[in-house]
Amino acid sequence: MADFETWTSRSAPALHARLYERGGRGVPVLLAHALGLDASMWDAVADELADAHPVLCVDHRGHGGSAVPAGPYTMEQLADDAARVVDDWGRGGVLFVGLSMGGMVAQGLALRHPDRVRALLLANTAARYPADALPVWRQRIAEVEARGLAAVADAAIERWLTPAFRAAHPQAAVALRATLLRCDAQGYVAACHAVAGVDWLDALGAIACPTFVIAGAHDQGTPPAMARDIAQRIAGAGLEVWDDSAHLSAVEHPARFMQRVRALAARLG
Numbered sequence: 001m002a003d004f005e006t007w008t009s010r011s012a013p014a015l016h017a018r019l020y021e022r023g024g025r026g027v028p029v030l031l032a033h034a035l036g037l038d039a040s041m042w043d044a045v046a047d048e049l050a051d052a053h054p055v056l057c058v059d060h061r062g063h064g065g066s067a068v069p070a071g072p073y074t075m076e077q078l079a080d081d082a083a084r085v086v087d088d089w090g091r092g093g094v095l096f097v098g099l100s101m102g103g104m105v106a107q108g109l110a111l112r113h114p115d116r117v118r119a120l121l122l123a124n125t126a127a128r129y130p131a132d133a134l135p136v137w138r139q140r141i142a143e144v145e146a147r148g149l150a151a152v153a154d155a156a157i158e159r160w161l162t163p164a165f166r167a168a169h170p171q172a173a174v175a176l177r178a179t180l181l182r183c184d185a186q187g188y189v190a191a192c193h194a195v196a197g198v199d200w201l202d203a204l205g206a207i208a209c210p211t212f213v214i215a216g217a218h219d220q221g222t223p224p225a226m227a228r229d230i231a232q233r234i235a236g237a238g239l240e241v242w243d244d245s246a247h248l249s250a251v252e253h254p255a256r257f258m259q260r261v262r263a264l265a266a267r268l269g
Helices: 039-049 074-090 103-112 131-147 152-158 162-169 170-182 183-196 201-206 224-233 254-266
Strands: 005-008 015-021 029-032 055-058 094-099 119-122 211-216 236-244
Touching: 015 039, 015 254, 029 039, 029 074, 029 103, 039 055, 039 254, 055 074, 074 094, 074 103, 074 183, 074 224, 094 103, 094 254, 103 119, 103 183, 103 201, 119 254, 131 152, 131 183, 152 170, 201 224, 211 224, 211 254, 224 236
Parallel strands: 029 055, 029 094, 094 119, 119 211, 211 236
Antiparallel strands: 005 015, 015 055
8 A cells, every 4th residue: 555645735726635755855756647537546656756755646626636626627727736736835846747637737837837847757648639639529528428437437448558458457447447437527527628628739849847758659549649749849858659558658567657757857966
C-alpha cells in the first residue's frame, strides 16, 4: 500500500491530492492523471519517487475527491487549477508530470504560468486534436450523458492498456475500470469538453523549460504523431516512443516511467 497523506487545496474549487513526503530534498514533483481516473493512477510511480522528492498527485476538478463545479470546463481553467495547487503547496516551481489530460494541463500551465514549472514530462498526450476527432468526442459525451460511465468503460480499458498487459495483469485492468466508474459522470463530461477543445500547439514554442515527451506505439487516443508534433515545437525536448505501451504508459511500465522522471529531475541539479 502506498504511503501518503491526504491534501486539499486552500483555494476554490477545492482540489484533493495525495501527498508523499519522506524528507526527500529533490525538486518537488506534481503528477496529473488521465481523464476519468484520479491520483491513484500514480501510486506505483509516486511511492518510489517519494524516497528522493516531495510528490503531490492531484485529482483534477470533477475527478476523485476534488470539487465538481458545473461544466463545461476549459483547458485554461484546468491549467489555472494546477497553478493554484502549486501555489497552495508552497514548494515553488515543480517538475510537472502529466499523462493524457494531465499532459494537456501541463502544457497549459507552462504557457500560462511559466514561473510555476521547472520541467515538464508530457506522456501520451496531445496539444490539439484534428477536426475529424471532434465528432468522436461528441459521441462519447452523448453516451455518458445518456447511459453513464459504464457505457464507455470497456472501450476505455481497451484504449488504455495493451492486450498483453491486460492478460498479464487482469487485476490492474479491473482496478482502473472501477476508478473510472467512480468518477462523477457530470465532472467527466465537463472535462471531456476541455480535452476535446485543447489547442496549445501553435504556442508551444514559448515553453523554455526542460521537457521530455513519451508516446506509446499502441496508443490510439494520442498516437505518436501527436507526441512528435509537441516535441518538435519545444526547443530541446526529448522524445521516446515505447513499442510495448498503449495509452497509460505509467501504469504499464512504472519503473521505466520513474527512470525518465528521475533523469529529467537530474537535469535541474
